[in-house]
Structures are given as structure tokens and as C-alpha cells.
Amino acid sequence: MAARHHDRTDSIRSRSESKELTRRALVRAALKLLSRNSFDSISLREVTREAGISPTAFYRHFDDMEELGLVLVEESFGSLRQMLRDSRADPAMSGDAINRSVEAVVAHVHRHADHMRFIARERYGGVKQLRRAIRRELDLFAEELAIDLSIFPLIDAWSPDDRRMLSDLLTETMVAMAAELVEARPDEEAAIASRGRRQLTLVTLGITLWGRHDRADEP
Amino acid sequence: MAARHHDRTDSIRSRSESKELTRRALVRAALKLLSRNSFDSISLREVTREAGISPTAFYRHFDDMEELGLVLVEESFGSLRQMLRDSRADPAMSGDAINRSVEAVVAHVHRHADHMRFIARERYGGVKQLRRAIRRELDLFAEELAIDLSIFPLIDAWSPDDRRMLSDLLTETMVAMAAELVEARPDEEAAIASRGRRQLTLVTLGITLWGRHDRADEP
DNA sequence: CCCGACGGTGCACACGTGTCAACCGATCTT
DNA sequence: AAGATCGGTTGACACGTGTGCACCGTCGGG
Numbered sequence: 001m002a003a004r005h006h007d008r009t010d011s012i013r014s015r016s017e018s019k020e021l022t023r024r025a026l027v028r029a030a031l032k033l034l035s036r037n038s039f040d041s042i043s044l045r046e047v048t049r050e051a052g053i054s055p056t057a058f059y060r061h062f063d064d065m066e067e068l069g070l071v072l073v074e075e076s077f078g079s080l081r082q083m084l085r086d087s088r089a090d091p092a093m094s095g096d097a098i099n100r101s102v103e104a105v106v107a108h109v110h111r112h113a114d115h116m117r118f119i120a121r122e123r124y125g126g127v128k129q130l131r132r133a134i135r136r137e138l139d140l141f142a143e144e145l146a147i148d149l150s151i152f153p154l155i156d157a158w159s160p161d162d163r164r165m166l167s168d169l170l171t172e173t174m175v176a177m178a179a180e181l182v183e184a185r186p187d188e189e190a191a192i193a194s195r196g197r198r199q200l201t202l203v204t205l206g207i208t209l210w211g212r213h214d215r216a217d218e219p
Numbered sequence: 220m221a222a223r224h225h226d227r228t229d230s231i232r233s234r235s236e237s238k239e240l241t242r243r244a245l246v247r248a249a250l251k252l253l254s255r256n257s258f259d260s261i262s263l264r265e266v267t268r269e270a271g272i273s274p275t276a277f278y279r280h281f282d283d284m285e286e287l288g289l290v291l292v293e294e295s296f297g298s299l300r301q302m303l304r305d306s307r308a309d310p311a312m313s314g315d316a317i318n319r320s321v322e323a324v325v326a327h328v329h330r331h332a333d334h335m336r337f338i339a340r341e342r343y344g345g346v347k348q349l350r351r352a353i354r355r356e357l358d359l360f361a362e363e364l365a366i367d368l369s370i371f372p373l374i375d376a377w378s379p380d381d382r383r384m385l386s387d388l389l390t391e392t393m394v395a396m397a398a399e400l401v402e403a404r405p406d407e408e409a410a411i412a413s414r415g416r417r418q419l420t421l422v423t424l425g426i427t428l429w430g431r432h433d434r435a436d437e438p
Numbered sequence: 439c440c441c442g443a444c445g446g447t448g449c450a451c452a453c454g455t456g457t458c459a460a461c462c463g464a465t466c467t468t
Numbered sequence: 469a470a471g472a473t474c475g476g477t478t479g480a481c482a483c484g485t486g487t488g489c490a491c492c493g494t495c496g497g498g
Contacts (some may be wrong), residue, residue: 014495014496015443015444015445015494015495015496018445019444019445022445022446036345037259037345038257038258038259038260038344038345038346039257040256040257040260041257041259041260041345043484043485043486044485044486044487045484045485045486046484046485053446053447054446054447054448055485055486055487056446056447056448056486056487056488056489057445057446057447059487060444060445060446061445065486117343120343121343121344121345123343124336124339124340124342124343124398124402125257125340125344126255126256126257126260126340127257131402162417164414165414165417165418165421166418166421168414168418169392169418169421169422172391172392172395173388173391176391176395179343183343183350195384195387198381198384199384199385199387199388201425201432202384202385202388202422202425202426202429203388203421203422203425204425205424205425205428205429205432206420206421206422206423206424206425206426206428207421207425208428209424209425209427209428210421210424213420213424233465233466234464234465234466234473234474234475237475238474238475241475241476262454262455262456263455263456263457264454264455264456265454265455272476273476273477273478274455274456274457275456275457275458275459275476275477275478276475276476276477278457279474279475279476280475284456
């Protein structure tokens with residue numbers, strides 16, 4: 001099923017090219033297995049079997065399953081960041097920020113369901129190293145969002161801490177939406193997206209009143 | 220470490236009592252192991268070893284590891300509901316609903332960190348049956364919250380769907396807070412709680428404006 | 439052109455796993 | 469008091485695991 005060592009298809013490829021090829025095969029195999037199980041329950045042998053490679057060849061690419069996991073984190077957030085970059089740059093995307101964002105998330109889940117599933121699954125999963133890596137990436141994400149939010153009239157006057165509080169809430173909401181979308185049936189997608197939009201709208205409404213309210217928490 | 224078969228300490232207990240005792244030991248053992256690994260990576264033998272029992276004795280209590288998992292879900296949400304019941308009933312708890320809720324979550328995480336960790340970890344974890352069970356419980360939770368929210372002046376006029384949208388947002392926010400608290404160092408707790416309070420406050424502010432706004436999503 | 443590096447293979451080992459079968463002694467039932 | 473039941477034991481089995489080792493063919497640089 002998967003590409004074996006010396007298909008005539010890679011007979012012309014250079015060594016480093018075909019190495020990269022089987023490396024990608026390992027990553028793809030891992031992501032496929034991760035759609036059914038969690039990371040610390042899939043074995044090195046399973047991954048190599050799925051990739052069509054002998055177990056020991058694994059070590060030509062990674063020291064460790066954990067190292068593979070970290071690569072998966074990198075790759076998953078790579079595609080996420082790419083999505084964001086596109087979403088920001090594309091002026092054809094009509095509508096306000098909320099609709100743009102929700103549509104971007106939906107589209108991203110369609111394209112890279114396995115990446116988002118991996119993030120959701122391992123975010124609080126059983127492998128400390130992976131949790132840490134994912135949290136770091138998510139922190140970066142929220143940090144970046146907080147900066148972006150500064151361009152909005154009301155928010156720019158907020159304290160950095162409050163801005164971060166807001167961007168954390170927005171990030172959390174969108175990650176939750178993505179996590180639900182990943183496991184949802186196609187006919188449920190519209191409802192989930194709609195709910196996400198309304199939740200973001202609700203928060204947005206709150207923004208306009210922030211600052212005029214009774215600040216119990218920051219005296 | 221764990222209770223073995225015939226300690227003189229249970230020589231007076233009835234059969235069903237001591238059976239329940241080792242059953243609890245199995246549950247406790249599983250929860251302990253789950254603080255390091257995810258459910259589908261811990262083995263039946265590990266659990267029995269931790270519980271101080273022979274592997275085959277496991278089957279006197281559960282057909283399957285999966286069945287143990289479902290019991291863990293039940294138990295975890297049991298303690299959560301108990302917390303809620305207490306929180307609702309206790310009039311000594313001063314302050315508004317937000318502060319009461321956040322304090323309740325913090326206290327609950329202190330008392331039952333393993334339960335909350337289990338919920339967070341397996342909510343999107345690798346075992347389908349467990350994901351389903353947790354989602355069902357979380358749905359019930361949000362459903363109940365939606366009903367409770369009806370007593371508030373503004374919200375009672377909302378559509379059921381919007382109420383549910385709100386209760387989902389609140390639930391998600393509190394679960395996320397709990398999940399962070401579980402893994403946080405003690406000195407980070409205050410900041411997480413503060414952020415949670417402010418996030419809930421922000422949403423609350425939005426509530427007052429909902430209905431007057433441009434309803435793009437519900438035409 | 440040739441030889442070293444490299445990506446791959448197979449085999450073997452020690453070990454952990456889930457579960458079956460037989461058994462054992464204390465507790466419940468009659 | 470006798471016997472069934474039940475929670476527990478040990479031992480064994482077949483199998484999957486991670487990884488060390490020796491080997492091999494081909495690509496690539498001197």
C-alpha cells in the first residue's frame with residue numbers, strides 16, 4: 001500500500017530527496033494512526049508498518065518516537081500559521097473579522113483535519129513533552145492575536161494583561177470549535193460554525209462595555 | 220503499598236464490602252496512572268500492579284479496561300455534579316455568580332485534580348467510547364446550565380438555541396480554566412483564576428447587549 | 439572510477455502484554 | 469455442618485514491543 005524501498009518511481013530521485021520522502025511517509029503514517037489512537041499508545045513498529053518500512057529504519061530519521069511527536073507539533077502549527085497568513089492577506093474574503101475567522105477555521109479543518117485532531121488530542125494528552133510544545137505554540141498564537149487586536153479602537157487602550165485575557169478567550173473558543181468540527185458529521189458543521197460565530201459576536205459585544213464596568217478583579 | 224489480599228485489616232469485612240474495597244483500589248490505581256499517561260496507553264497489568272492485585276483478578280470487577288474507563292467518567296462527573304450542588308446550595312458563599320463559580324472550580328480542582336485531569340485528557344483522547352461518554356456528560360452539564368441561566372432577566376427572553384450557545388461558551392471557558400489549573404504550579408493559580416473571572420465578566424457584559432445587535436447569523 | 443557513507447534490510451533478544459485454565463480458601467446459603 | 473459461590477492466586481501461552489547487530493546495494497564525492 002505505502003511506498004516501498006525501491007519502487008521504480010523513485011529510482012531517479014537523489015538520496016536526500018528519497019530520504020525526505022520516507023520521512024514524510026513516517027509523518028503521514030503517524031498522523032493516520034493518530035486519528036484512531038492517542039500518541040503515547042501508538043508504537044514505533046505500527047508507524048513503520050504503516051509507512052511501509054522496516055522498524056529499525058525508523059532510527060535513520062528520528063532518535064525516538066517523541067522526536068517524531070515534536071515534528072508533528074511543528075508541522076501542525078505550521079499549517080495553522082499558514083492558514084492565518086493566507087486569511088490575513090486575502091482581501092477577497094468578504095465580511096467582518098468574525099466571519100472571516102470562522103470560515104478560515106472551517107476551511108482549515110477541512111484541509112488539515114489530522115493536524116487539528118492531533119493538536120486537540122495531545123494538548124492535554126499523556127506525553128508531557130508534547131503538551132509543553134503545544135502549549136508553547138498556542139501561547140505564541142494568542143500572543144500574536146493580542147497584538148493584532150491592538151489595532152481595534154477600543155482595545156488599544158486596554159492593559160496588556162486584559163488584551164491577553166481576551167485573546168486567550170478567543171483562541172480557546174476557536175480551538176474548541178475546531179476540535180468539535182474535526183469529530184463532527186458533515187451535517188453538523190453549519191450549526192457548530194453558527195454557534196462559534198455567535199459566541200465570538202457575544203464576546204465582541206462585551207468588548208464595547210469593558211472599562212465602564214465594575215472592575216472587581218483589578219482594584 | 221496498596222492493600223493486599225488478606226491483610227488482617229479486612230478480615231472482619233463482609234465479602235461484598237471487601238470486593239468494593241479492591242474495586243475502589245483499581246479505580247484509584249487507574250487515576251494515579253492517568254496522571255502520567257493517557258488512558259489507552261495504560262495496561263490492565265499496570266493497573267492491577269498498582270492496586271496490589273493479580274492481573275486476572277481484574278476480571279472479577281470489570282470485563283474490560285474500557286469498562287473501567289466508563290466508570291472513571293461516571294465517577295469524575297459525579298464529583299463535579301456534587302461540587303455544583305454544594306455550590307448552589309451554600310448561601311455562605313458570598314459574592315456574585317462569577318466569583319462563586321470560579322472559586323468553586325478552583326476548590327474542585329484542589330479536591331479532585333485527578334478527575335478533572337482525566338476529563339480534560341480523555342475528552343479528545345484516543346478512546347472513542349470515552350470521548351462519547353465525556354461529551355454526553357458535558358452536554359448534560361451545559362444543558363442544565365442553560366436552564367439555570369433562564370432565571371436571569373435578560374437571558375430568559377433569548378431563544379433556546381442562543382441560551383445553549385451561551386452555556387456552551389461558559390462551560391468551555393470553565394473547563395479550559397480547570398484544565399489549566401490542573402497542570403499549573405501553585406503560584407500560577409491566582410493569575411489563571413483572575414483571567415477566568417475577567418473572561419466570564421467580559422461575556423456577561425456582552426449579554427446585556429445581545430438582542431440589540433446586528434444579527435447576521437439568524438436572519 | 440571507486441570507495442565510503444547512507445538508507446535500507448533481517449534476525450534475535452529480553453521483556454511486557456491480555457487472557458485462559460486450574461486451583462484455593464474464606465464467606466455466604468441452606 | 470456441608471456445599472456452592474466468589475474473590476483471589478499461580479502458571480502458561482501466544483504475541484507485540486524497542487532496539488542491538490550484521491549485512492547489503494546504491495548514490496555521491498574524492
